[in-house]
Amino acid sequence: MQELSLNILDIAQNSVRAGADLIRILVDEQPADDTLTIVVEDNGCGMAPEQLEQVTDPFFTSRTTRKVGLGVPLFKMGAQMTGGSFQIESEPGKGTRVRAVFGYSHIDRMPLGDMCETMCSLVGCNPAIDFLYFHTYNGKGFCMDTREFRAVLGDVPLDTPDVIMFIRDYLRENIALLYGGASEDEKLS
């Protein structure tokens, strides 16, 4: 996996399988502090302490189609390789929270990649789940909440191809603004 956004897509699949109906994803880029923090948090079935201990072991998986589970271990390795850190917390019946901090300027940090496509894939494939996406860069931030879209759409499902095309453009514009647009302070001066 060559982009952090692909890791995020992969980690969020665990939340989907945990039966969550709300998944929060945070990408916090702080070049000034030299950190990039990623949080994936869900309200799914959670894990018992014994299972939680095993999830970072590549030879553990709850699946039966194969014997390895590489998603979480790869993500953890990606963070630690950059001098960062990795935490996973979980409580049965409450949900799971994965947090990884990456060294922003570290040579081994994967590029963030296309978060827009990651979010579109998640929303489009899981129209029954709500997604909250926060992305901040250098103190500027933006938030996408599918519950807002749902309120406008009424009966029209989120996975309608035209809706996904809308969400794709919406994300692309807002993420581009984060990197390119002036901050509130800069606008004033």
Add this chain to the structure above:
Amino acid sequence: MKSLAELQAIRDKMKNKVGLREDSEGATRVVVGMATCGIAAGARPVLAQFTEEISKRGLTNVTVTQTGCIGICQYEPVVEVFEPGKEKVTYVKMTPEKAVRVVNDHLVNSNVVREYTIGANAEE
């Protein structure tokens, strides 16, 4: 700048079509494998291409969805097409370019693209 007003317009446009999808037991399902193996092999752009082509073509009785690892990781990205009353078709080692052809030939014109199927790609 995209605004929620635009979303409202989509809703109004789709409203009369929604019934079609809701009671569509007859809908075709395109299922993309999105486990670690699929994602690492390039499933995300394949999925995006399917969504885009289906939107472009205005195919209202096709849904695109995902599944986990089905155990044939060496063939990822894997895409399965389920059409009511027909046998499942499994496409392997997919790319966005192949996805366009599957939409045009298979979903629109009902011609299975044999050369992309698992049968045609099985290793000895």
